[in-house]
Amino acid sequence: MESWPPGGSGPAEAGRRLRDLRGADLAASASLLSGAGAEAGCSAPAVAAVLPAGGSGERMGVPTPKQFCPILERPLISYTLQALERVSWIKDIVVAVTGENMEAMKCIIQRYQHKGISLVESGVTRHRSIFNGLKALAEDQPNCRLSKPEVVIIHDAVRPFVEEDVLLKVVTAAKEHGHNACEVFTCPEDGHLGFHVLAVVNNAAVNMEAAGAIRPLVSTVISPSVDGCLDHSLERARHRASEMPQAFLFDVIYEAYQQCSDYDLEFGTECLHLALKYCHIKAKLIEGSPDLWKVTYKRDLYAAESIIKERIxxxxxxxxxxxxxxxxxxxxxxxxxxxxxxxxxxxxxxxxxxxxxxxxxxxxxxxxxxxxxxxxxxxxxxxxxxxxxxxxxxxxxxxxxxxxxxxxxxxxxxxxxxxxxxxxxxxxxxxx
Amino acid sequence: MESWPPGGSGPAEAGRRLRDLRGADLAASASLLSGAGAEAGCSAPAVAAVLPAGGSGERMGVPTPKQFCPILERPLISYTLQALERVSWIKDIVVAVTGENMEAMKCIIQRYQHKGISLVESGVTRHRSIFNGLKALAEDQPNCRLSKPEVVIIHDAVRPFVEEDVLLKVVTAAKEHGHNACEVFTCPEDGHLGFHVLAVVNNAAVNMEAAGAIRPLVSTVISPSVDGCLDHSLERARHRASEMPQAFLFDVIYEAYQQCSDYDLEFGTECLHLALKYCHIKAKLIEGSPDLWKVTYKRDLYAAESIIKERIxxxxxxxxxxxxxxxxxxxxxxxxxxxxxxxxxxxxxxxxxxxxxxxxxxxxxxxxxxxxxxxxxxxxxxxxxxxxxxxxxxxxxxxxxxxxxxxxxxxxxxxxxxxxxxxxxxxxxxxx
The missing domain is CATH 3.40.50.2300 (Response regulator)
Structure with missing residues (x-):
């Protein structure tokens, strides 16, 4: 008898797989712990996600911002939210949208019954939108249902095919800080993400408090001279495309955004760079799957539609x-x-x-x-x-x-x- | 009454548009010439194209190399050949395929009635395949119908949507060498590409003998450290993705490939880089359209199929x-x-x-x-x-x-x- 419902590579399936493997994971981590002789600890960090969704979609060449473009009559961002909310250990999702699109976003949440979503107003740049999302999570106000997470995932509204697997990897890597290496599991009672401290690594400070997905470069990257000619080309094998999701210890990335210059907020494109520049932490790079790509052009909408059609x-x-x-x-x-x-x-x-x-x-x-x-x-x-x-x-x-x-x-x-x-x-x- | 056949953005249409505008172009160039007071010259350079098509398609995750993957039952490479052969002034197209795929390629040429195609055996890397294509063009043998072109276009078999417009731009820029700026036109008799020398530019050596299409970066490019962490990130606005087509004075790029080290032939990815490194020429960078992208992953096949469906x-x-x-x-x-x-x-x-x-x-x-x-x-x-x-x-x-x-x-x-x-x-x- 085949298992039902199917969906080998879907987020829901990944979640089930994780939960099924939980027993084995715990046994393995126990044996590792006794071997390493380190003190074992178990914590259940709160994980939240911030989704900047204030873009205008000018590269797409269509009037609708790409995150709201319909794929099989459902807006792209709704698929991304669905992928995130299927992950049981992500407690809050903060979406930053323009004031203009706030009502439309509320309708989408209602229409597709999304849960655990909070809306904030986006800024004029991607970094400012992310910062607004982080502020909403930082402010522990009595009337606000949000509370400060230990780890925050930053993802894009226009990457709808993110899998639990890669989310887990970036969160785990971001949590692997101080002096300890961790093993991750999901808690039986409430689906929370848990960490076992496995071992002290070489007694040296690892200081890993951030992590992000990367992909190999498809094209060679070059640097133009001021007169529009080739200045130099970069060795493709030594560079990577920085993709999403990324994860950070919340305090680290919030600190980085608070200290960050106006220039960085206006023209910067890379959150890991901010964490490195302002908080001097190392960011772990995690190889992601091709499906993590960012829906940017009209052809990407076509591709996303075909992938969704194939899946369903x-x-x-x-x-x-x-x-x-x-x-x-x-x-x-x-x-x-x-x-x-x-x-x-x-x-x-x-x-x-x-x-x-x-x-x-x-x-x-x-x-x-x-x-x-x-x-x-x-x-x-x-x-x-x-x-x-x-x-x-x-x-x-x-x-x-x-x-x-x-x-x-x-x-x-x-x-x-x-x-x-x-x-x-x-x-x-x-x-x- | 609407014009028939339609096809606003198709290569055939671009060709027609160019021919229709020829009269106006010539008049404009004549007036420019008299204004500049420079000597006018008209040459009709032979233009050929080399298409490396020996890739294995491992990134696609499918057994068929991506250039042979069917889109609406027709192999991808056939669309690319169609786009090139519709351009009247490209006289020869040399395709480099593996010995294994030689017969399949011959069948494709016959089935889709492609004209002016020559086949050579590909090398183990992209650069070696291109080199083999250039050798075939360089060798002026009595039994060989190929003759050495003045300008050679290098394109990818997996970029099927190349327009005449961008081909013209890279060829024109590559021809804009020595001391002269040119204006381009197609000859009334045979569709050859012609150039009017417009003016001596500042009496300074321009030395532009190569040109290539570029696109803005979609993702930030980063450089990893040896331990898999972020070393540094590149400013996105200062870098570009190097795409295809590229064009070169034939003698320049052939010389570069002949001098080029084994390391470059094995691990290099950028033809413009070779021309710069071995022949010290400047390469003009030309902004291309999003449709120039390289079909790399399965999702790109989906996108290409949707674009073709939409067009037809x-x-x-x-x-x-x-x-x-x-x-x-x-x-x-x-x-x-x-x-x-x-x-x-x-x-x-x-x-x-x-x-x-x-x-x-x-x-x-x-x-x-x-x-x-x-x-x-x-x-x-x-x-x-x-x-x-x-x-x-x-x-x-x-x-x-x-x-x-x-x-x-x-x-x-x-x-x-x-x-x-x-x-x-x-x-x-x-x-x-």
């Missing part, structure tokens, strides 16, 4: 009238669909609510004996009431005498519709 | 039975389609061959009075025999009594099918 088109739930249909036609259709899609679930409807809760985005209703669409309408209503925004109701399979052939063709049509999500075909009768 | 879905040819149908139903459908697509042409079939020659990729056949599909089959045969690889035959409009409404819905379906190119729907009857 891998699973389908086939809803049959009766248990008998499920066993007869349903399972034969399942076999056909498995040639086209990774995860196929057939049900006669009892566990539908659960499947919707698990965020399956694709449903096919098959009527074998009846041409009564009342049950289909019920399914449509149920889906419309859910918060699955990327839905798309279609498909009738004409179940002819040549069942096998008909099912095979039906599976091809279903897969094609799911993969393309072509809304121009709603209401069409397609014949298998 | 902007035009459609509606084929009617008779002149009467064309005037009655055809033009009403045309109005509807114009809400969805940029360029709509209605014909009753006389000029079909011409439209196919002009590389329209989308055809709809409308039967008003008959349900006889003989003519439709003829159209399909004609299209299959053409070299339009990205075809996709579908669509029947059910012409009901409520003509207006039916046409509107038909236009929506047609546009959706064209934009998605969903082959799973071939043979379906869609009802408008």
């Amino acid at each position: 088109s891998q699973q389908i739930c086939v809803v049959m009238d009766t248990k008998e249909d499920e066993e007869h036609v349903g399972h034969r259709l399942e076999e056909m669909l498995k040639n086209e899609l990774n995860h196929v679930k057939v049900t006669s409807g009892r566990d539908l609510q659960q499947i919707i809760l698990e965020q399956c985005y694709n449903f096919v209703r098959v009527n074998v004996m009846t041409s009564d669409f009342e049950e289909t309408q019920k399914l449509l209503n149920m889906l419309e009431e859910s918060n699955l925004s990327i839905l798309y109701p279609v498909v009738v399979i004409s179940d002819e005498q040549k069942l096998q052939e008909s099912l095979r063709h039906g599976a091809t049509i279903i897969a094609a519709l799911i993969k393309e999500r072509n809304s121009g075909l709603i209401g069409q009768l397609l014949v298998a | 879905s902007q035009q459609i040819c509606v084929v009617m039975d008779t002149k009467e149908d064309e005037e009655h139903v055809g033009h009403r459908l045309e109005e509807m389609l114009k809400n969805e697509l940029n360029h709509v042409k209605v014909t009753s079939g006389r000029d079909l061959q011409q439209i196919i020659l002009e590389q329209c990729y989308n055809f709809v056949r409308v039967n008003v009075m008959t349900s006889d599909f003989e003519e439709t089959q003829k159209l399909l045969n004609m299209l299959e025999e053409s070299n339009l690889s990205i075809l996709y035959p579908v669509v029947v409009i059910s012409d009901e009594q409520k003509l207006q409404e039916s046409l509107r819905h038909g236009a929506t379906i047609i546009a959706a099918l064209i934009k998605e190119r969903n082959s799973g729907l071939i043979g379906q009857l869609l009802v408008a």
